[in-house]
Amino acid sequence: MNMRPLPTSIEATQDLLAKGGYVSDRALATVLFLSLRLKRPLFLEGEAGVGKTEIAKVLAAQLGRPLIRLQCYEGLDVASAVxxxxxxxxxxxxxxxxxxxxxxxxxxxxxxxxxxFLIRRPLLQALEAAPGGAPVLLIDELDRADEAFEAYLLEVLADNQVTVPELGTIRASEPPIVVVTTNRTREIHDALKRRCLYHWVDYPDRERELAILRAKVPGAGERLSRQVVAFVQALRGEELFKNPGVAETLDWAAALVELDQTVLEPAVASDTLGVLLKYQDDIARIAGSRVQALVDAARAEAVG
Structure with a gap:
């Protein structure tokens, strides 16, 4: 893996993400640029499916750095993480x-x-020197982990080191590029947030979501892409238990392409709601006449 230099401007950071197929706004590119320059962890918060994890993946691929991912879950402990x-x-x-x-x-x-005799888990792997340069460390869905593990992370994020009682302190010669994500199922303590640069990743606006869809599902025609985005954007305005994320938009567009759809049809939209919505109550709320109304509105808006 050939390591490439860090971007030297906000514009270069936005271009770097774009080359990896990630369409970002300037605010995200700015905080990411500062995180890289200041060597501070980046804390990304937002709803599931808005592209937080993808940022770390694209960053690793475009910088030519190894990606080390720590997927958090309830009960995660030092033996599994460090x-x-x-x-x-x-x-x-x-x-x-x-x-x-x-x-x-x-x-x-x-x-x-x-x-x-030491088995290195993701956090320790990320602190050790690698031939391709410091890796990108993705600490994914931290809100799923227990508060005790969150407290343990303070030493890692503040000092780029961990302590192994039998060996002493192991410190990174070059700090890893750290991306922490959370879906906000619980609040993360201020002590950890203070060690990071913070950014809220929101649902994209219509034009940016359309650009993402064009980049990720090129097989969807322009008319279908516009209708899909208009439908999903309107769907997020409904009273749903869980709004569809960008990931669901892409999955739905890909599914419609597989079904040989070139325009949004009410019957097909109704049959494929399970690609967009993951709760039966939400599907039941939208099915039927509401789907017809949303499809009609999406078609009219896409034309306009």
């Missing part, structure tokens, strides 16, 4: 030393707790 010891290999080493008949306990302890 490091753990290879207990099976340690036991084999201890048994072999005992069988040899000459066990220096102090030396044996030092040996079995050396780096060759």
């Amino acid at each position: 490091y753990e010891w290879n207990y099976a290999a340690q036991m084999v080493e201890i048994r072999a030393a005992e069988a040899a008949g000459s066990v220096d306990r102090e030396r044996l302890v030092d040996d079995v707790f050396s780096e060759r």
